[in-house]
Amino acid sequence: MTSDLRHEEEGAGPRQGSGDERAFLASYDPRAYDPVAVTVDVVALTIRDGVLHVLLVRRGLPPYEGMWALPGGFVRIADEEELAHAAARELAEETGLLTKEDSLVSGAVGRVMDVADPVAGPVADPQEILGRVHLEQLGTYGSPGRDPRMRVISVAYLAFGPELPDPEAGSDAADAEWVPVEALGLADAARAGQRPGTTRKLAFDHARILADGLDRARSKLEYTPLATAFCAPEFTMPELRAVYEAVWGEELHAGNFHRKVLSVPGFVESTGATTDRGGRRGGPRPRLYHAGDARLLHPALLRPGREEEETSP
């Protein structure tokens, strides 16, 4: 590699540009044409019946045929699709929120909004269909051996949503399912040892991706108002507490939690109203809140039970 080329780090290849440029670049860096696929994988989390669930699909083709995997798919390079758009699209397809596939496949996708800064997008935009689902990039996994067929660079996304619909209802996402995270027998990387190591069923390196996603989710609950993304637009304090308990996997003190949440400015705001009925086992009617405008929690809601640890094995 020449010095000129080393500094020429940002791509070089076909399409666009004059034929001169193409020939020039191609002759100097054939590596740009090595076969590589770019995909997205989505760690979609929701809470059903107070239990944290992740969306998985059953693979219908080899490799890993019959095993569970994270939903995902190719980034539509030819359609100039944004990475986040691809993630939202895959999630929308898999959850059955999108029945008309053509509305997404069509070339009309064009410009795509920034997920972090929503603006009105085209009709086909999956983010619009997904509604208030939080979506953020998790990390990129591109080890050579992760797919036995070819080199695949997969950008993983993390999605949180309130009570997302069951994929089996009426759509053609027949093999998708919400699975309780506990049922996967992950070697809870958050509390116990380091790496998930051997996990049961997941295909590819999806166990690792899922573990990373869970770590991220648990961590983000501490210092961001992310938990409200798991709730309906209006929620009660016990509901919000249930989110924390489900994601962290431990019970929290109701009284202290209540006071702590209210003490963080901008986290939640009271609507003044209460629910119609009390809890199913009795009790007064809890008040209703909606998410505030804070993007960071000060002070943070730190996870309990993290005192002395790290006595290297």
Add this chain to the structure above:
Amino acid sequence: MTSDLRHEEEGAGPRQGSGDERAFLASYDPRAYDPVAVTVDVVALTIRDGVLHVLLVRRGLPPYEGMWALPGGFVRIADEEELAHAAARELAEETGLLTKEDSLVSGAVGRVMDVADPVAGPVADPQEILGRVHLEQLGTYGSPGRDPRMRVISVAYLAFGPELPDPEAGSDAADAEWVPVEALGLADAARAGQRPGTTRKLAFDHARILADGLDRARSKLEYTPLATAFCAPEFTMPELRAVYEAVWGEELHAGNFHRKVLSVPGFVESTGATTDRGGRRGGPRPRLYHAGDARLLHPALLRPGREEEETSP
């Protein structure tokens, strides 16, 4: 897209393609894919003379010819190169730590160690050459318009090191330079508004990547012992404090900082010795410490001056 194909998210044919078999076979035909390049970009940070610096290179070719850019380059797909390996290699080349390019270009790269869990690697491994440079993935940037020539998916890495050598010294990385972060006139995303928006010189979306990297670095100093990666193997408390002050861009109270660091278990350990001389302007000889074995700081060293904020504009 058939149901089977949608679930076949990991490498199978180029978009449309109703024929199952054709799609399957296409997964083994590289030319059937839309052209896309995978690169790495590195936000390399170090501290020189108490000031935070980032490694930049001057572009010698269009587009953005003559502008500053982050060091980076293609992932060597044909060599089965790990993403982190590519980042380490680019950094090693750019800092001049690697003079013999052939040792990296050779096909002997083969298996590459996990950066997060170092093991003995092959001779050509750049991580080995880079020594104790911390390297972690920052995020992936793949918007269609970010490179005018073609679709480029760039995986950004964040690197921290103690007093990395000057790239201009004796190597062929002639156009690389350590630049004070302040000199770039970034709209300090950490303190002021939201997005960096318009930044002066950087090519592509590298201003955004750099801003994200700085945010990450500032944040990680709070709850990880990352600051020790900026120091020599043995360091003094004032030196460690200087790291925090350089990255956070604000002065810290020496006395409180000292007591706070020592109160965090596993952060630093005393060697019992002191430096030979006191400070250049007088004072007693500070004690020497080395990094402890903690990977997370409990309690964290929270950044000061982050009280009331977020009054939406």
Add this chain to the structure above:
DNA sequence: ACAATAGTGTCTCTGAGACAATATTGT
């Protein structure tokens, strides 16, 4: 001698958590 700095001590205030008390609801 003087200025600068490393390290320690002390005080105050905030916040987290344990625990208790009260009010309100479903069964």
Add this chain to the structure above:
DNA sequence: ACAATATTGTCTCAGAGACACTATTGT
């Protein structure tokens, strides 16, 4: 009536930050 639950109150302790003090060094 009884059990369950929401919400508020009280107490204690750990930790952050402001400030002061002492000891040690370079000039």
